[in-house]
Amino acid sequence: MKKIIGAFLLFLLCQSCSVRYGFTGANTLAKTIFISNFQNRSTGGPPSLNIDFTEKLKEYYQRNSSLRIMDKKNEGELAVLGTILGYTMSPIAATADQAAQNRLTITVEVDFINTLEQKKNFKQNFSFYSDFPPNQSLSQVEGGKINEILEQIILDIFNKTVADW
Numbered sequence: 001m002k003k004i005i006g007a008f009l010l011f012l013l014c015q016s017c018s019v020r021y022g023f024t025g026a027n028t029l030a031k032t033i034f035i036s037n038f039q040n041r042s043t044g045g046p047p048s049l050n051i052d053f054t055e056k057l058k059e060y061y062q063r064n065s066s067l068r069i070m071d072k073k074n075e076g077e078l079a080v081l082g083t084i085l086g087y088t089m090s091p092i093a094a095t096a097d098q099a100a101q102n103r104l105t106i107t108v109e110v111d112f113i114n115t116l117e118q119k120k121n122f123k124q125n126f127s128f129y130s131d132f133p134p135n136q137s138l139s140q141v142e143g144g145k146i147n148e149i150l151e152q153i154i155l156d157i158f159n160k161t162v163a164d165w
Helices: 002-016 049-064 138-161
Strands: 032-035 068-070 078-094 099-114 122-132
Touching: 032 049, 049 068, 049 078, 049 138, 078 122, 078 138, 099 138, 122 138
Parallel strands: 032 068, 032 078
Antiparallel strands: 078 099, 099 122
């Protein structure tokens, strides 16, 4: 019986805290977030890159936080605004006659606004890459490489905005 009462008191103590913690490390007072439709200002990539990125970002916040996604910027206590700045494929580790690897890099600029804790506002670029062998063309690996890169960028954005990493 003492264990049950102790567990209940611990539960009440945790519930009384104003900061929310989750298994993903989300740590925020906010209850709402606005995520803008990212613009693609890069010179490459598939035409739907910005739409795919925006939807994946929204889905990640929905799955990994208790934040409610709002439709308008002024409705969210938090706001994630941004632009895809770069989509580049470049040879790396060149040998005498060809590239030993190719690298796809995507760079995203994020402007984060926290109306509750303005000292946490920031504007920052997030970038990640994935390498592939020269015997494969970009069109052969592009879909998988884009997903791999976007997953890491989204994780980095989430950690910087609400997980305090």
